[in-house]
Amino acid sequence: MARSLSLERGRPLLAPSLLAADPLCMAASIDRLGGEADALHVDVMDGRYVPNISYGPGLVRALRDRYAEAVLDVHLMVDEPERGIEAFAAAGADYLTVHVEATRHLHRLLGHIRELGCRPGVTLNPGTPVEWLRPVVHLVDLVLVMSVNPGFGGQTFLPEVLSKVRTLCQWRAVDGLSFLIEMDGGLGPANGADVVRTGCDILVAGSSVFGAADPLLALRDLRRTAQGGISHGRS
Numbered sequence: 001m002a003r004s005l006s007l008e009r010g011r012p013l014l015a016p017s018l019l020a021a022d023p024l025c026m027a028a029s030i031d032r033l034g035g036e037a038d039a040l041h042v043d044v045m046d047g048r049y050v051p052n053i054s055y056g057p058g059l060v061r062a063l064r065d066r067y068a069e070a071v072l073d074v075h076l077m078v079d080e081p082e083r084g085i086e087a088f089a090a091a092g093a094d095y096l097t098v099h100v101e102a103t104r105h106l107h108r109l110l111g112h113i114r115e116l117g118c119r120p121g122v123t124l125n126p127g128t129p130v131e132w133l134r135p136v137v138h139l140v141d142l143v144l145v146m147s148v149n150p151g152f153g154g155q156t157f158l159p160e161v162l163s164k165v166r167t168l169c170q171w172r173a174v175d176g177l178s179f180l181i182e183m184d185g186g187l188g189p190a191n192g193a194d195v196v197r198t199g200c201d202i203l204v205a206g207s208s209v210f211g212a213a214d215p216l217l218a219l220r221d222l223r224r225t226a227q228g229g230i231s232h233g234r235s
């Protein structure tokens with residue numbers, strides 16, 4: 001069984017979302033980041049759980065083959081993710097993140113993802129209560145808090161989801177857990193510091209990175225502002 005790559009807490013981590021990269025020039029877009037991304041975020045959409053359709057395990061395999069050292073953070077926006085996790089694990093995913101509402105057997109599914117050698121993650125939509133994670137939070141390596149409704153890039157950040165991050169930080173401290181907290185949707189230099197200050201470890205950014213004239217400069221700009229959140233006294 002392949003060992004998955006992992007991310008370490010301690011500084012803001014950036015995961016550019018490939019959804020915003022030109023699909024005809026995916027590798028060129030990634031190469032423009034100069035290896036400075038902490039992870040590559042891969043949004044898998046099935047046209048059922050969300051209204052959009054994107055990629056499958058084939059893209060994950062191609063990324064793994066070309067970027068052996070990259071952490072592949074695969075976000076499954078699919079119904080019944082238990083039907084696809086083996087293919088994504090075999091393709092080389094590191095983190096496999098599923099939505100609470102997409103499966104009937106979340107506890108079993110998270111265990112299965114770990115058995116496959118991947119790092120299990122669970123995702124909260126803006127309308128999903130954080131309390132739904134309480135019974136399984138000890139099973140995950142990552143909690144992805146969506147700051148837009150999933151399905152499309154380029155939406156406006158919803159600041160009300162930040163309260164979930166505060167709750168997750170409390171649970172992490174009380175239970176002595178070390179899962180990563182990731183935020184995704186509408187992130188960029190204007191809100192990166194606030195998101196990190198609230199307690200997020202990983203920022204997923206699509207449009208603000210790949211939509212920029214120079215994605216590497218945009219990534220560095222986001223890193224600089226995100227680090228500002230740390231220096232202002234994050235707990």
Ligand SMILES: O=C(CO)[C@@H](O)[C@H](O)COP(=O)(O)O
Nearest residue numbers: 150151152153154186206207
């Ligand atoms: O999962 C999703 C959308 O469903 C996100 O990863 C978006 O792709 C982020 O894009 P921006 O809001 O940064 O453009």
